[in-house]
Amino acid sequence: MSRPAFRGRVPVALVIIGCGIVLGACSRAGASRVGDTGDAAEKVYVAPGKYDEFYAFFSGGFDGQVGVYGLPSGRLLKHVPVFSQNSENGWGYSEQTKPMLATSYGFVPWDDAHHPELSQTRGVPDGRWLFINGNNTPRIARLDLTRFETEEILEIPNSAGNHSSPFVTENNEYVVAGTRFSVPAPQRDVSIENYKQDFSGVLSFVRVDSATGHMAIAFQIRMPGFDYDLSHSGKGPSHGWSFFTSYNSEEGNSKLEVSASQNDKDYIAAINWMTAEKCVAQNKAVQEPARYAHNLIGDDGIARTEWGSSVKMLTPTACPGLVYYLPTPKSPHGVDVDPSGEFIVAGGKLATVIPVHSFSKMQRAIADRAFSGEIHGIPVLKYEATMAGEVQNPGLGPLHTEFDGKGNAYTSMFLSSEIVKWSLKDFKVLDRAPTYYSVGHLMIPGGDSRKPWGKYALALNKITKDRYLPTGPELTQSAQLYDISGDRMKLLLDFPTIGEPHYAQALPAEMLRDRQLKMYSLKDNKDPYAVKSEMKTRVERQGKVVHVLMTSVRSHFMPDKIEGIQLGDTVFFHLTNLEQDWDVPHGFAVTGANNAELLMMPGQTRTLMWVPQRVGVFPFYCTDFCSALHQEMQGYVRVSPRGSKVELIWNSPTHKSWKVPQLQASGEEHEASTHGGEAGR
Ligand code: K7E
Ligand code: CUA
Numbered sequence: 001m002s003r004p005a006f007r008g009r010v011p012v013a014l015v016i017i018g019c020g021i022v023l024g025a026c027s028r029a030g031a032s033r034v035g036d037t038g039d040a041a042e043k044v045y046v047a048p049g050k051y052d053e054f055y056a057f058f059s060g061g062f063d064g065q066v067g068v069y070g071l072p073s074g075r076l077l078k079h080v081p082v083f084s085q086n087s088e089n090g091w092g093y094s095e096q097t098k099p100m101l102a103t104s105y106g107f108v109p110w111d112d113a114h115h116p117e118l119s120q121t122r123g124v125p126d127g128r129w130l131f132i133n134g135n136n137t138p139r140i141a142r143l144d145l146t147r148f149e150t151e152e153i154l155e156i157p158n159s160a161g162n163h164s165s166p167f168v169t170e171n172n173e174y175v176v177a178g179t180r181f182s183v184p185a186p187q188r189d190v191s192i193e194n195y196k197q198d199f200s201g202v203l204s205f206v207r208v209d210s211a212t213g214h215m216a217i218a219f220q221i222r223m224p225g226f227d228y229d230l231s232h233s234g235k236g237p238s239h240g241w242s243f244f245t246s247y248n249s250e251e252g253n254s255k256l257e258v259s260a261s262q263n264d265k266d267y268i269a270a271i272n273w274m275t276a277e278k279c280v281a282q283n284k285a286v287q288e289p290a291r292y293a294h295n296l297i298g299d300d301g302i303a304r305t306e307w308g309s310s311v312k313m314l315t316p317t318a319c320p321g322l323v324y325y326l327p328t329p330k331s332p333h334g335v336d337v338d339p340s341g342e343f344i345v346a347g348g349k350l351a352t353v354i355p356v357h358s359f360s361k362m363q364r365a366i367a368d369r370a371f372s373g374e375i376h377g378i379p380v381l382k383y384e385a386t387m388a389g390e391v392q393n394p395g396l397g398p399l400h401t402e403f404d405g406k407g408n409a410y411t412s413m414f415l416s417s418e419i420v421k422w423s424l425k426d427f428k429v430l431d432r433a434p435t436y437y438s439v440g441h442l443m444i445p446g447g448d449s450r451k452p453w454g455k456y457a458l459a460l461n462k463i464t465k466d467r468y469l470p471t472g473p474e475l476t477q478s479a480q481l482y483d484i485s486g487d488r489m490k491l492l493l494d495f496p497t498i499g500e501p502h503y504a505q506a507l508p509a510e511m512l513r514d515r516q517l518k519m520y521s522l523k524d525n526k527d528p529y530a531v532k533s534e535m536k537t538r539v540e541r542q543g544k545v546v547h548v549l550m551t552s553v554r555s556h557f558m559p560d561k562i563e564g565i566q567l568g569d570t571v572f573f574h575l576t577n578l579e580q581d582w583d584v585p586h587g588f589a590v591t592g593a594n595n596a597e598l599l600m601m602p603g604q605t606r607t608l609m610w611v612p613q614r615v616g617v618f619p620f621y622c623t624d625f626c627s628a629l630h631q632e633m634q635g636y637v638r639v640s641p642r643g644s645k646v647e648l649i650w651n652s653p654t655h656k657s658w659k660v661p662q663l664q665a666s667g668e669e670h671e672a673s674t675h676g677g678e679a680g681r
Contacts, residue, residue, distance in 0.1 A: 040492045043483060046073040051513065054445050056458065056506035057116045057130055058479070060084075063499025064111045066132060068148065071445070071456060071506060072481055074495030082141045082150045083111030083134045085596070091150075093596035095572065095607035096527070099303040102293045103155050108137045114163060114502035119213070123170040123235040123450030127511040129213050131166035131175050138162035140175055140206060142213055147517050151297050154215045157290035157311060158185040158202040164231040166206075170239050170450075174218065174273060177204040178228035178244045182251075185222065186288065195253035199225035203244060204311075205273055214296065219280050219312040221322065223269065224376045225251050227260070230334050230400075235450050236341030238359040240274040243344055247331035249375075261350060265327040265383065267375075268335055268346060270362065272322055279319035285312035300526035301604060317377035324366060325375060326357055327383040334400035334441075338409065338424055339450050343388055345409060347398040354398045354411055356427060358388035389427040394420045399440060400503075402447030404454040404484055410447075412439040412459065419459055419482065421489060433489040435480055438462040444484070445506035453508060457482045457489065460501040467494055477501060518582040520603030527605035529574035534558040537652040546571045546648075552586035552600060553578040554627040557620070559655075560635030564648030567612060567641055573598075573620075576605040587623025590637065597623045612639040 046052055052070025055077070060067055064084030068077045085092030085101070092101050092109050101109050111134035118125035130143040138159035142152040156162050161180030168175050182201040184190050190198045200222050207218040226246035234241035249266045252259025279285065292308040316323045326344075332355075334347035344357040364370075365385035372382045397415030404410065408430065411420050417438050421431040441460045445453040459480040467478060476496040483490040522532055531537050531549045537558045540547045546569050551558045557575075565571060575588045577600035588606075589597040592613050598606040612618070622633035640646045649655070 040483075040490065044072040044074065044481065044493045046070065046075070051509055053509055054453075054456070054506045055509055055512055056443070056445070056504055057118070058460070058497055058499075058501035058504040059113045059116050059132060060498055061114065061477070061500025061502055062112050064113050064134070065499065066113070066116060066130065066143065067498045067501065069479075069495075069497075070509075071458070072492065074479065074481060074493050076498070078148055079498055080143060080148050080150065082132060082143070083108075083113055083139065083153070085109040087596040089599040090596050090606060090608070093608070094598055095609060096302045096605070099305045100150065100153055100295045100297070102295055102305040103137050103139065104157070104291045104293055105137055110136075111139065112136045113141075115166060116503060116505050117166050117168050117175065118505045118507060119172045119208070120168050120170055120449060121172075123239075125446055125449055125505065125507045125511075127507055127515070129172075130505070131168065133162045133165035133177065135161055135163050135180070138177065138179070140166045140177060140215065142208075142215060144213075145512055146515050149297075152213070152215060153293075153295045154206060154217070155292040155294070155308075156204050156206075156217070157292040157308070158183075158220060158313075159204060164203075164228045164244050167231040167233055167242070168208075169233040169242065169273070170235050172208040172210065172213075174205045174233075174242070175208060175215065176231050176233065176242050176244075177206060178231055179203070180227050180229060182225035182227065186290065192253050195225060196251050199251075199253075201226050201228050201246070202313075203228060203269070203271065205242075205276065215294075217292075217308065217311055219276055219285055219314055221271065221276065221314045221316065223316070223323070224249075224378070226267070227256075228269070229332070232335050232337045232448060234337055234341055234359065235339070238337060238341040238344075240272060241359075242271045242273055243335045243337065244269045244271065245328065245332040245335045245346060247333075261331060265329050266331055267325040267380070268328045268332065268344065268357065269378075270324045270326055275319065275321045276314055279314055279322065280312055284318045285314045287311075288313045300528070301520070302527060321366075323378045324362070325378055325380040326362065326386050327372070327380060328355055328357075329353065333398075336401040336403075336409075336448060338403050339405050339452060341450070343409075343424060345401040345411070347400055347411065349397050349399055349414065351398065352393075352396075354391035354394050354401070354422070354427075356388045356390065357386045361388065362386045391420075391422050391427045391429065394422065394429060395432065400442060402442055402444040402457065403452050404444055404447070404457075405452035406454060410442060410444065410457055410484070412442040414438055414440065414462075419457060419489060421484070431488050433482060433491060435459040435461055436467050436478075436494070437464075441501075441503040443504040443506060445508070448505075453506075455483070455485050456492075456506075457484045458504060458506075460497075460504060462500070464496070468496060479504075519580060520601055522576075522578060522580055522603040525576065525603055525605060527574075527576075529572075529607060530576045530605040531574075532576065532578070534578075534653055537650075538655070539564075539648060539650045541648055544569050548573045548650075549576075550574060551576050551578050552588065552622065552633075554584070555622075555629035555633045557588075557622070557633065557635050559650035559652045561651045562636070563638040563640075563650070564646050565612060565637060565639045566644055566646075567615060567639060569612065571610045571612065571637075573608045573610060574605060575600050575607070577602050579603070584626060585624050586626055586633070588620060589623050590620035591618040599624060612637075615639055615641055
């Protein structure tokens with residue numbers, strides 16, 4: 001077995017100032033091997049009116065969303081809101097979508113999204129769904145890829161920093177969720193000094209319904225109080241296993257840059273989820289109370305929250321064979337399984353080699369009980385017993401590895417700012433290409449699946465300075481596209497990204513292109529406040545709540561004059577877009593609204609809550625340029641003092657006279673919420 005040439009610790013100081021060093025080293029003069037420019041331009045040029053070859057899905061990092069880009073052009077196709085409110089289309093502001101952001105902590109309109117993962121069939125992306133983790137308030141979201149919309153968000157209890165997530169198994173049996181920060185689980189009032197006794201690291205397995213995609217927490221595993229950083233699931237022969245890196249096996253609770261960098265090795269936790277299923281079936285899991293939100297958009301287009309009340313908790317000692325620890329040098333970050341399912345590659349960010357574990361050797365080591373000890377009852381396999389080899393002198397700061405399906409691996413090197421290509425045959429470095437700068441994840445289309453499409457590698461960079469026109473202190477993040485079809489990598493393109501892309505996924509455009517929904521069917525619109533013709537538009541008062549059932553069609557709203565609103569009222573504008581044509585949304589905004597605009601897709605109903613602040617007459621208008629008479633698409637709402645005698649009137653076709661009595665004068669006070677969900681208030 002190969003031995004590392006240098007096994008000393010990378011000084012912590014180097015990590016901290018690494019970017020500085022790297023930036024110094026990577027002067028612009030070093031902008032090496034940009035194909036030749038003409039050649040590179042041709043490879044990324046997608047002529048006007050032509051389509052890109054791949055859809056690529058980037059996490060937005062601290063922007064909480066998903067960015068969809070075309071490759072190879074790098075053109076932004078869509079910004080899909082997930083965990084963060086989006087003023088552009090009212091996501092998280094409209095009454096129909098507010099419940100999507102419900103959590104056990106209340107309404108949480110932001111998160112830090114790191115890892116998009118395409119659903120898979122037999123280990124290959126199938127183009128059905130995209131999963132993505134919310135790190136800060138632990139959640140997993142599922143996007144529907146016929147609409148490019150978030151359809152479901154599941155909160156993960158007992159977790160704190162849902163970082164090693166979602167990482168699907170071969171047939172979406174599970175998406176996983178490992179806690180980055182260990183915490184008292186369940187939460188309780190203990191001293192931080194009691195970390196070693198009272199903190200644990202919970203790993204969650206979330207079942208995905210194969211027909212609907214609906215998620216449900218199947219079981220959780222209570223682990224030692226390490227930081228569980230990243231994950232990937234087995235494939236082929238290793239199907240049935242999921243692998244999680246951990247750092248801080250020192251179980252430090254402060255100043256981790258030092259306290260968690262003591263041990264020469266940390267661990268990959270190898271979880272046999274098929275064994276877990278057996279243990280759960282044998283009632284070896286303990287039902288523990290846990291409150292968590294499960295938010296799902298229904299057939300009627302309205303999000304509702306259901307509350308989970310318990311989880312099935314497994315402990316490794318109660319379920320022998322469930323977990324093994326694989327010692328892995330130096331605070332590993334990424335863990336990536338090659339297309340064959342045999343090699344488990346770790347990115348030891350402080351390590352000087354890239355360690356590669358062998359799944360078949362791991363199986364043998366388990367059978368031979370080649371253990372070097374145990375931690376809280378979890379057997380630790382001997383390092384040598386599972387090692388397939390180490391990639392020597394790869395560079396500094398290995399983080400993540402992807403594969404091209406042709407026997408090569410590509411590892412991102414954060415500190416030395418490069419992508420390193422190496423062979424899965426002999427673990428020899430074959431090529432290296434600089435990145436500008438400080439690459440985090442990298443992505444090859446299908447590169448974490450059984451059948452990578454290869455062709456391109458994408459570097460997702462942390463630092464951009466000097467690559468684009470400067471924009472003050474805050475700079476965009478950046479991606480770089482490399483051609484990997486030949487022996488040597490060639491940089492083709494730089495392009496800025498929205499938010500901080502941590503990971504990304506991509507698949508051939510033809511898998512999604514012709515399956516896109518073009519509009520919602522007006523006929524099938526089940527929103528209780530939908531009006532499907534202008535004849536049915538109306539205004540209803542229920543106590544201090546006023547419902548405006550309004551339509552939009554090129555180029556007017558119906559009604560477009562409303563009087564009889566009073567200060568102290570809460571007004572719900574329910575806008576149904578009557579259009580049945582592709583790419584004709586209408587927008588709706590009203591003066592002083594404290595939330596956002598609405599954007600109604602054709603056939604869709606969206607609801608905006610408006611609490612008038614002062615007496616007067618206020619305009620509303622369409623915000624999306626929809627026709628030559630878009631600027632004419634406007635109206636007025638009159639607000640009178642509380643107790644005013646002004647009658648509730650509006651100008652729908654059936655009520656043209658302005659002398660219309662109230663439709664429903666129930667006089668009852670109703671709660672100021674129209675659509676389900678606690679967060680919708
Ligand atoms: Cu390496 Cu959150 Cu996957 Cu960023 S993580 S780089
Ligand atoms: Cu409708 Cu502009």
